[in-house]
Amino acid sequence: MTVAFFLNEKTPYVGDTSNVLLDWLIIIGGFTLLLGVVSILRVSAQAIQRKKEGWPFKIATIASVLVMAIPSLLPVSWSPLFGRFEGSIYDWVFVNLQAPMMATMFATLAFYIASAAFRAFRARTAEATLLLLTATIVMFWRVPIGEAFLNLFPGDLPYFINKFIMNGANLAVQRGIIIGAALGAAALSLRIILGIERTYMGRG
Amino acid sequence: MSFWKKFNDMDRRWVYLMVAVTVIIPFLIPMKFPVSVSPEARNFFNAVDSLPDSSVVMLVFDYYPSTIAECEPMAIAGAYHLFKKHCKIITLSNIPYGGPSMAESVTRRIAAELGKEYGKDFVNLGYKYGYVSVLKGMGVSIESIFPTDNRGTPLSELPLMNTVKNYEQVKFVFEIADNATADYWVSIVNAGYGVPMGVGCTAVMAPKFYAFYGAGQIVGLLGGMKGAAEYEILLEKPGTAFRGMDIQSLVHFLIIGLVIMGNIGYFVTKRGKRKTL
Amino acid sequence: MNLGRRILTSKSFATLALSFSLLSEAALAQEEFSVFRSDRINALITVTLFSAAVLLYTRWAKQGKPLFLRKIAGLDAVEEAVGRATEMGRPVLYIPGIDDLDQIDTIAGISILGRVAQITAQYETPLMVPVRYPLVLAAGQELVEQAYILAGKKEQYDRDTVRYVAGEQFSFTATVSGYMMRERPATNIYMGAFFAESLLLAETGNAAGSIQIAGTARPEQLPFFIAACDYTLMGEELYAASAYLSHEPIMMGGLKGQDLMKIIIIVLIIMGVVLASFGWGESGTVFKSWFQAV
Numbered sequence: 001m002t003v004a005f006f007l008n009e010k011t012p013y014v015g016d017t018s019n020v021l022l023d024w025l026i027i028i029g030g031f032t033l034l035l036g037v038v039s040i041l042r043v044s045a046q047a048i049q050r051k052k053e054g055w056p057f058k059i060a061t062i063a064s065v066l067v068m069a070i071p072s073l074l075p076v077s078w079s080p081l082f083g084r085f086e087g088s089i090y091d092w093v094f095v096n097l098q099a100p101m102m103a104t105m106f107a108t109l110a111f112y113i114a115s116a117a118f119r120a121f122r123a124r125t126a127e128a129t130l131l132l133l134t135a136t137i138v139m140f141w142r143v144p145i146g147e148a149f150l151n152l153f154p155g156d157l158p159y160f161i162n163k164f165i166m167n168g169a170n171l172a173v174q175r176g177i178i179i180g181a182a183l184g185a186a187a188l189s190l191r192i193i194l195g196i197e198r199t200y201m202g203r204g
Numbered sequence: 205m206s207f208w209k210k211f212n213d214m215d216r217r218w219v220y221l222m223v224a225v226t227v228i229i230p231f232l233i234p235m236k237f238p239v240s241v242s243p244e245a246r247n248f249f250n251a252v253d254s255l256p257d258s259s260v261v262m263l264v265f266d267y268y269p270s271t272i273a274e275c276e277p278m279a280i281a282g283a284y285h286l287f288k289k290h291c292k293i294i295t296l297s298n299i300p301y302g303g304p305s306m307a308e309s310v311t312r313r314i315a316a317e318l319g320k321e322y323g324k325d326f327v328n329l330g331y332k333y334g335y336v337s338v339l340k341g342m343g344v345s346i347e348s349i350f351p352t353d354n355r356g357t358p359l360s361e362l363p364l365m366n367t368v369k370n371y372e373q374v375k376f377v378f379e380i381a382d383n384a385t386a387d388y389w390v391s392i393v394n395a396g397y398g399v400p401m402g403v404g405c406t407a408v409m410a411p412k413f414y415a416f417y418g419a420g421q422i423v424g425l426l427g428g429m430k431g432a433a434e435y436e437i438l439l440e441k442p443g444t445a446f447r448g449m450d451i452q453s454l455v456h457f458l459i460i461g462l463v464i465m466g467n468i469g470y471f472v473t474k475r476g477k478r479k480t481l
Numbered sequence: 482m483n484l485g486r487r488i489l490t491s492k493s494f495a496t497l498a499l500s501f502s503l504l505s506e507a508a509l510a511q512e513e514f515s516v517f518r519s520d521r522i523n524a525l526i527t528v529t530l531f532s533a534a535v536l537l538y539t540r541w542a543k544q545g546k547p548l549f550l551r552k553i554a555g556l557d558a559v560e561e562a563v564g565r566a567t568e569m570g571r572p573v574l575y576i577p578g579i580d581d582l583d584q585i586d587t588i589a590g591i592s593i594l595g596r597v598a599q600i601t602a603q604y605e606t607p608l609m610v611p612v613r614y615p616l617v618l619a620a621g622q623e624l625v626e627q628a629y630i631l632a633g634k635k636e637q638y639d640r641d642t643v644r645y646v647a648g649e650q651f652s653f654t655a656t657v658s659g660y661m662m663r664e665r666p667a668t669n670i671y672m673g674a675f676f677a678e679s680l681l682l683a684e685t686g687n688a689a690g691s692i693q694i695a696g697t698a699r700p701e702q703l704p705f706f707i708a709a710c711d712y713t714l715m716g717e718e719l720y721a722a723s724a725y726l727s728h729e730p731i732m733m734g735g736l737k738g739q740d741l742m743k744i745i746i747i748v749l750i751i752m753g754v755v756l757a758s759f760g761w762g763e764s765g766t767v768f769k770s771w772f773q774a775v
Contacts, residue, residue: 103271
């Protein structure tokens with residue numbers, strides 16, 4: 001794949017081999033999804049069998065998997081309740097149960113960020129003070145009423161914040177982290193490919 | 205114990221209660237604060253607006269249902285804008301948890317409103333595992349990765365897909381994401397194939413994408429619910445994001461207030477301790 | 482380099498050159514196009530330079546050349562944090578990220594797990610490792626077992642140390658948060674890829690009174706970890722952690738090679754800034770064209 005990146009896609013063998021490998025990746029990846037389903041069913045069944053802590057909830061887990069999976073795999077021609085599209089059991093459970101539950105969990109972040117900000121944003125050191133001031137200014141800038149408040153001060157503060165904080169300092173720092181992380185990932189990948197790094201396999 | 209010490213040691217559940225009350229108030233008393241438009245959102249809008257009619261655009265639903273509040277308004281506004289411009293939309297998703305379902309729900313709803321026909325004006329390709337393989341594979345042939353659409357119809361039976369082989373026929377990518385797949389769209393599709401793209405993302409991810417915006421790799425950026433509200437304003441079709449800005453404004457003010465008071469309390473109690481010593 | 486390796490290397494180069502010429506001939510027989518993508522030559526030079534730097538420093542490290550690594554507070558604190566857990570008689574919670582094993586962040590997280598598991602095995606501190614994917618479960622179980630064997634504590638290894646919790650992000654988060662509030666681990670270590678649940682986990686851990694060490698290469702999650710955790714590893718520090726904790730010269734050599742590449746990038750950025758500040762001119766335009774993608 002690395003060699004194929006630098007060669008023309010029309011090159012005989014190279015382009016075709018590259019496409020075949022991509023198809024293989026997708027096919028093998030599909031099986032890992034199946035592995036996840038089998039794994040959760042196995043772990044839950046074992047927990048129920050051994051009456052481990054919280055085993056009634058494992059019954060709910062298995063029931064949820066079966067209620068969503070089985071109707072969605074059956075052909076739509078048998079009943080409009082089957083399949084994955086509008087009007088099916090799968091779609092109803094997704095729209096009315098799964099999506100709201102996922103959105104609810106994500107929404108709890110609002111509460112957590114408020115308590116984290118209240119606890120952590122203290123002007124203990126110069127750096128912490130800078131973090132606190134920048135966060136406050138950006139929080140003002142990001143909402144309409146805050147922007148209106150900033151416009152009360154002389155000068156175009158919202159423009160200043162956008163240009164010099166978001167498109168200035170923030171942009172520079174993000175680039176630094178992205179470049180550093182990318183180099184780190186590339187170096188780790190190279191070490192794994194060459195067999196230098198084998199700690200993830202349990203060998204020192 | 206002084207007021208400030210009690211305030212600083214306040215149980216976090218009082219903070220949760222304050223946030224809950226602040227979120228509920230705008231539902232009862234809508235405030236409709238005016239939303240100004242950032243240059244990033246305006247550039248995004250202008251890039252879509254300047255597309256020739258009947259351009260093929262990929263509208264990508266790369267967000268989980270958990271971020272529906274931030275991302276779906278962008279998707280709705282984007283689909284509406286593209287359909288109004290008579291663009292041909294190809295939707296797909298790299299997210300297994302409901303991406304194709306959300307794409308179906310949004311595009312079919314807007315299509316019905318604007319009289320657009322499935323197969324001719326828009327197609328939903330669905331989901332395939334392995335986003336890197338999918339993105340690279342579509343550069344050669346979309347049909348090799350998605351032989352059928354989300355409902356199992358072969359692409360050869362869809363008139364729109366007869367004119368689109370790979371990225372060369374795609375004029376713009378409207379990517380809406382709440383995870384790292386947006387990075388891969390930029391590094392594989394934009395950097396590798398030169399397809400112009402704009403990114404709509406959650407507010408948490410937006411600071412990262414300023415780096416790509418600054419480098420010109422993305423033509424515009426919609427950050428969180430504010431970004432979605434800005435796009436709705438530009439479209440002159442205020443929706444859920446615009447209404448959500450009332451709530452976001454008040455909660456931001458609450459958090460700023462708590463931070464300021466917390467710091468006042470910190471300095472007062474610190475000075476109190478020094479005096480005692 | 483011994484004679485055998487020289488012959489092998491030159492044979493490989495000859496085979497590669499012959500393959501390219503055969504491919505070119507086959508390609509030209511069909512239609513005229515260039516086999517090599519000259520628009521990607523900048524990427525090729527970068528990849529070659531980077532690989533050479535990493536391999537060269539690794540080689541020097543093998544030869545015994547001393548290499549300096551700056552202190553990373555978060556990693557130095559790991560052993561101390563595990564010691565704290567031992568004294569308090571409470572477990573250590575380790576989360577190797579919530580992404581799959583094919584992601585480099587997860588591999589980094591799993592590598593660090595091996596080191597942490599050795600320390601917990603030595604101190605006989607209970608360890609809990611919840612995972613989100615079956616492949617991570619399999620890798621984690623093997624790694625932790627190996628760590629206990631290396632520490633000579635095989636009989637204390639519990640297979641349920643690494644356990645599959647849930648496949649969905651917030652189901653995983655809810656389960657782990659529940660565990661934190663019930664078991665009150667003394668130390669929470671988050672190393673790998675994290676998304677929206679980062680703040681949920683870190684705040685819950687804080688509420689439970691745990692000391693927390695986090696490391697992620699996702700820039701958008703760093704602010705949450707910095708606000709809620711005691712120590713945070715940023716970006717490449719996560720990838721360097723395995724080499725840092727092992728102190729193996731070969732792995733540290735790779736880090737030095739990476740740093741050389743960073744210096745080259747910094748110099749190029751400074752050159753670009755100077756050229757852009759004083760007007761690009763002809764040389765500036767050529768300089769810019771070197772870094773065009775596509």
